[in-house]
Amino acid sequence: MNNPYGNDLAYIHDDGFGGFARQASRGILGLLQKAGLNDGLIVDLGCGSGIWAHIATENGYSAHGIDISENMIQLAQKQAPNASFEVNSFLKAQIPSCTAVTCMGECMNYLFDQDHSDEQLRLLFSRIHDALQPGGLFIFDVAGPGYADATGPHKRHFISEDWAVLVHVSEYKREQKLTRYITAFRKTEDGSYRRTEEVHRIQLLTGAHLAKILRDIGFKVRIRKGYGNFQLSPAHSVVIARKE
Template identity: 30%
Template sequence: MSLYGTELAAIHASGFEQRAEAGAATLLRSLIRWRRPVGQIVELACGAGRSSERLTRAGWPVIGTDLSPAMIELAKTRAPNADFSVADMLTYAVPKDAAAITIFNEGLNYPSAEDIATAGGLSAIFTRWREALQPGGILMFDLIGPGSGGEDGSYTTGREGDGWSLVATIEEAVDHKTLTRTISCFMPVQGDEYRRVREVHVVQLYRPETILAALDEAGLNAEVLPGYEGAPSKTGWYTFLARKPV
């Protein structure tokens, strides 16, 4: 099934993109720190465009891609100065000499193990992105790993917003390789009646040492950050900053 249809995309845009905006703030500080010349920032799995809006307001040219057409339509409205398209991050040809590539909000967890293998594995994927970066360019992304399913491996959570509510059941596999999110969205229709939309997301889990090894093999200098500015990493969540050598 397709992920992030119209309803869930709108809910995500309303209540779940704060971390992407925090990631954009962290990236901007890093670009200033290393005095990167202005170049394109490519946002893979860009979501509804909250980080793209922050980056374009700071004067950076932004290209955003996402597999969800609903997300892309929202992003076009939120960040009209960016260039958006529907595309798969694993096959999208990132333009050369990019100043930065981002994958905020666990985008890299979503491709299946089979899709990653078909693309050549993590190190091959990171190598292609390194080749697209300008010298000193930045690859910044976050992932979830084993332990993100909580102490018992499963839990249920909920959230409400303007005109919607959401209940999600999280279940981490016993082998700690995948995590399943069963998401039910409720939107009021009339009186006490609600319309329900359900999506099931199965994502891959990665240990940080696996990611660091793949980044190193791809020729990138990488570190694990404590999180983004104002959004520290929780248990089982990891934030990576990698740079192409100058």
């Protein structure tokens, strides 16, 4: 698609849906600390508006965020001034040498990059394996089949003071794909509301399927239902992959 997470949806995601990244961040910090990874570079794939990058830099790490949305990266640069960022698809970006790689909020599922495929994910996982220090962690969540039923009504609305958003999800069970039809209204300076539409297509992926690819590369893998105490829906998996 042309401009995913354009100006208004990037703003709305940060303003209304940033709680996910804040809660997941607590769990990720716990996993890093438990593994003795208390400093070094964290590369955040699909970093969005930089919520986790900001928290990481406040907790003794340096952070580099990669996101395909220019508007998300603009917000991230403001939110996390001590981190570095790049507008790019993580399927194409180089992964610098690092302590950990993270990818939260179903970023691995999105079909924004037309080249998205199992083979491209395998190549990405292999680049991540090369970039990680021994003992380094690759932590991410994915949405799997059954997502639409597991996450509540298929048509939902969310309202705030200066925006409203309508979301309709359709899951295509045979193809293991899901489409989110999003209509967003954002208040402008003259008090009227600007309407934008985005359609997000995602590939549903199971943790077990991705774990097999990761193990073939040499990672040691655990699958969890959440980030520490922050539990996700039954259709989601959190994958924790460790470079030996």
